[in-house]
Amino acid sequence: MNxxxxxxxxxxxxxxxxxxxxxxxxLTDMRRIKAYLPDDLMFRQLKxxxxxxxxxxxxxxxxxxxxxxxxVVSGLNPSSTLHLxxxxxxxxxxxxxxxxxxxxxxLTNDESYIDGKVQTMGESKRVAYEEILPSIIAFGFDxxxxxxxxxxxxxxxxxxxxxxxxxxxxxxxxxxxxxxSLVTPGQIFYRGCVQxxxxxxxxxxxxxxxxxxxxxxxxxxxxxxxxxxDVAKRMGMVPPSELVMRFLPSLKDPEQKMSGSKxxxxxxxxxxxxxxxxxxxxxxxxxxSSLEEHRKFGAVPEACSVFALLSAYLxxxxxxxxxxxxxxxxxxxxxxxxxxxxxxxxxxxxSHQQKKIAAQDKEVYLxxxxxxxxxx
Amino acid sequence: MNxxxxxxxxxxxxxxxxxxxxxxxxLTDMRRIKAYLPDDLMFRQLKxxxxxxxxxxxxxxxxxxxxxxxxVVSGLNPSSTLHLxxxxxxxxxxxxxxxxxxxxxxLTNDESYIDGKVQTMGESKRVAYEEILPSIIAFGFDxxxxxxxxxxxxxxxxxxxxxxxxxxxxxxxxxxxxxxSLVTPGQIFYRGCVQxxxxxxxxxxxxxxxxxxxxxxxxxxxxxxxxxxDVAKRMGMVPPSELVMRFLPSLKDPEQKMSGSKxxxxxxxxxxxxxxxxxxxxxxxxxxSSLEEHRKFGAVPEACSVFALLSAYLxxxxxxxxxxxxxxxxxxxxxxxxxxxxxxxxxxxxSHQQKKIAAQDKEVYLxxxxxxxxxx
Numbered sequence: 001m002n003x004x005x006x007x008x009x010x011x012x013x014x015x016x017x018x019x020x021x022x023x024x025x026x027l028t029d030m031r032r033i034k035a036y037l038p039d040d041l042m043f044r045q046l047k048x049x050x051x052x053x054x055x056x057x058x059x060x061x062x063x064x065x066x067x068x069x070x071x072v073v074s075g076l077n078p079s080s081t082l083h084l085x086x087x088x089x090x091x092x093x094x095x096x097x098x099x100x101x102x103x104x105x106x107l108t109n110d111e112s113y114i115d116g117k118v119q120t121m122g123e124s125k126r127v128a129y130e131e132i133l134p135s136i137i138a139f140g141f142d143x144x145x146x147x148x149x150x151x152x153x154x155x156x157x158x159x160x161x162x163x164x165x166x167x168x169x170x171x172x173x174x175x176x177x178x179x180x181s182l183v184t185p186g187q188i189f190y191r192g193c194v195q196x197x198x199x200x201x202x203x204x205x206x207x208x209x210x211x212x213x214x215x216x217x218x219x220x221x222x223x224x225x226x227x228x229x230d231v232a233k234r235m236g237m238v239p240p241s242e243l244v245m246r247f248l249p250s251l252k253d254p255e256q257k258m259s260g261s262k263x264x265x266x267x268x269x270x271x272x273x274x275x276x277x278x279x280x281x282x283x284x285x286x287x288x289s290s291l292e293e294h295r296k297f298g299a300v301p302e303a304c305s306v307f308a309l310l311s312a313y314l315x316x317x318x319x320x321x322x323x324x325x326x327x328x329x330x331x332x333x334x335x336x337x338x339x340x341x342x343x344x345x346x347x348x349x350x351s352h353q354q355k356k357i358a359a360q361d362k363e364v365y366l367x368x369x370x371x372x373x374x375x376x
Numbered sequence: 377m378n379x380x381x382x383x384x385x386x387x388x389x390x391x392x393x394x395x396x397x398x399x400x401x402x403l404t405d406m407r408r409i410k411a412y413l414p415d416d417l418m419f420r421q422l423k424x425x426x427x428x429x430x431x432x433x434x435x436x437x438x439x440x441x442x443x444x445x446x447x448v449v450s451g452l453n454p455s456s457t458l459h460l461x462x463x464x465x466x467x468x469x470x471x472x473x474x475x476x477x478x479x480x481x482x483l484t485n486d487e488s489y490i491d492g493k494v495q496t497m498g499e500s501k502r503v504a505y506e507e508i509l510p511s512i513i514a515f516g517f518d519x520x521x522x523x524x525x526x527x528x529x530x531x532x533x534x535x536x537x538x539x540x541x542x543x544x545x546x547x548x549x550x551x552x553x554x555x556x557s558l559v560t561p562g563q564i565f566y567r568g569c570v571q572x573x574x575x576x577x578x579x580x581x582x583x584x585x586x587x588x589x590x591x592x593x594x595x596x597x598x599x600x601x602x603x604x605x606d607v608a609k610r611m612g613m614v615p616p617s618e619l620v621m622r623f624l625p626s627l628k629d630p631e632q633k634m635s636g637s638k639x640x641x642x643x644x645x646x647x648x649x650x651x652x653x654x655x656x657x658x659x660x661x662x663x664x665s666s667l668e669e670h671r672k673f674g675a676v677p678e679a680c681s682v683f684a685l686l687s688a689y690l691x692x693x694x695x696x697x698x699x700x701x702x703x704x705x706x707x708x709x710x711x712x713x714x715x716x717x718x719x720x721x722x723x724x725x726x727s728h729q730q731k732k733i734a735a736q737d738k739e740v741y742l743x744x745x746x747x748x749x750x751x752x
Contacts, residue, residue: 080529110538121539122751152536152750158534159527162486163497165562172649173561185549185568188539315641 003288021219027053032172043095055242059212064099071202072101073211078128081262085248090139102145106198110151111339114186123226138355139216147367156371160201161197167234176223199228203237205373249305251283273346287334298330306341379664386679397595403429410552431618435537435588440475447578447589449475454504455493456636457643461624477519482574487529490562514731523743537573539750543610552599575604579613581749589616625681627659649722656718668711674706682717739745
C-alpha cells in the first residue's frame, strides 16, 4: 500500500470505528439534531462534528429551544496538567452553559488514586485546586451556574453513593465494566456507585429534585451512562441524556487519544510556544512525504493530527473550510498547515495562561452545600 | 432420648461449637490470660466465661498491667432498640475502659441500610441518636475516653475507606465473606473497606498514629478481624487484637442468639417489668418439666436461657455459684430460678431506664474531628 492509501485507510477506520461504536451502543448520530437546531443556537462543537452521537438528547433540545435551564455533569480526573483534549470538553461545556446549562464538575481525586494515576489523593487534590480550578475559571464559566467540587472534599457524596448502592447489583457492574477493572472494593464502589452519585446528585431534593441532565462523554464512558440511566429509573429520577464527543487525537497517531500521561501525544495548557512549535512540527499529518505526490493526490485531513487541532480551535468556519479544501487538493503544504496550527494553538494556550494567572474568587465556584437526603 | 439427656446434649453441642470455632479460626482460649491477670484487674466478663477466646490479646494485657492506655473499637448496628445481648457488650467495654481503654463506637447506620435492616439511613440515624446514644451515656462511659459517631454523620470516614481499598483485593473479600453477602457494590465496599476504616481509624496520625487496638466481637465477626489484621500490616499499622464474646442466648433456644428483630427471643432495655416477667416465665430452661425428675437428676445451667441471664447480670459471684450448685443438684426449682432472674433483670433494666432519661451532654461523646490523612 502506498503512503496516500495508508492515510485514506486511517480515515476509513476512524469513520467505521465511530459508526460501529454508535450502532453497538444504541446511540443516534447528530444529523436530525443539527437539522432541527436554529442557526442562533448552533454551537461550534456540533457544527464541526466534534459531537458525534447522542442518547435521548431531544428533551435537552426542547429546554434549549424554550430557553429553560438544564443540568450538565462532567467529571474530570485531576491526575495531570490539562491539555487540549480536556479543553475541547470545556469548550463544549461553555457552549452548553450559554444555551442554558447549569454545570456540575466533580474533580475525581478518589478515582485518580484508586486507579493508580497518582500516588496519593492529596497529590490529586493539589492538582485539582492549583491547576484545574484556576483553568476552569480562566475558561470563563459563569460562577452562578458552575459548581465544582473535589470528591474527597465533598464527603457527603459517599453516603449518597451508599444509599444508591441498593439500586445496583454486582452482576450489572461486572457485565458493564468487566472484572479486570474491578480488582479492589474501592474500584467497584467508585464505578458502581460514586460515579453514579456524581451524575444523579443534581436530581436530589436539595438541588431542586428530578430534572433533565446531560452528560458529555467519550465513547468509552458509555457504560456509566447506561448504568446511570437504569439506576435513575429505579430511584424515580430522570434518566440522564448523553452526548458523545469525538476524541482529540494524539499528535503521533490520529487513531489514538491525546493523553496527559504521554507528553509526546499532547499539547498541555502550560506548554511554551517553543514546545508547542516543536510538538506540532513533529506531529503526524494527513499528507504524504513527497512534495510531488502531495501536489498530485492531495492530503487526508481526517487522518491528520494537525488538522484535528484546527478543526477544534480555529475561530473562523470559512477559513477552516478553505484550509480543508486546499489541503485536500494538495495546494496547501504540510509546512504551511503546521505554521497556521502553531499560530492558532499558541494563541489559544497563551490566552488561557494569561487568564489562568488572573483567575480569582475560586471559592464562589466550589460546591459547599452538603448532601442530606441520603437519609430519606 | 429423654428430656434430661436432651439438655445435656445442648450443653455439649454448645461447648463443641465454641471449641471448634476457636480452633478453626486459630483463636486461643482464655485460660492463660485468666491465670496471669492479677485479682485487682480481673473483670466480670472474663471471670464468668462470657469472654471465651482471643487473638493476640497479650500486648493489650501488658498495657493493662503497666496502666497504659489502649484503644477499643466496637461498632453497633442501630437498627432496633437495645436489648440485653447488646448490654453484655457494653458491660465488657465498660470493664475495658476501667482498665485503661479509650473506646470508639461507630454506629453503623449505613450497614443497617445496605443490609436491609432499616428502610432508610435516616431511620437508623434516629435510632442511633435517640435510642442508642442516651443508652451509652446511661451505662456510665467516661466522656473523655468515649468517642461515638454515626457513620453517615462522620463522612470523612468514607474517603479513608477509599484510601485503604487499595490494600484489599476482591478475591480476599469474596473468600472471607462469601458471595451471598456481597450482592451490591455497597455491601462489598462496607464489608471490604468501611468496616476496616472504623477499626483502623484510631491508628491514623490525627488520632496519634499506630497503636494497639482491641476489637471485641462475636465469633461470626472473626473474618473482619482477619482482614483488618492483614490490611493493617500492609498499611504499616499494628494488627488489631481480638476478644471473642459468648453470645447471650435467645430466651427460646440456648443455641441461638438473642435477636432484636425477634421480640420473643429478647429482653429489650425498654421493656416493662410486666413484659420482663412474662418473657422470663415462658423462657426455655435447663430443667426438665417433671418436678420428680428435676429433684432426681437436677438441671443443666449451661443449657438454660434463664441461667445465662443470671451469669451475665447477677452482681454477686458467690450467689451465682450457689445458684449453679443448687440448680444443678435439683434443689433449686425452675420457678424459683425464674423469680430470681426476674428480680435481677428488672432491676438492671429499670436502673438503665432511669439513667437514660437523665442522660445529658450527648455532644461531648460525639467524635467531630474530621479525618484528613487519607490525603497522604
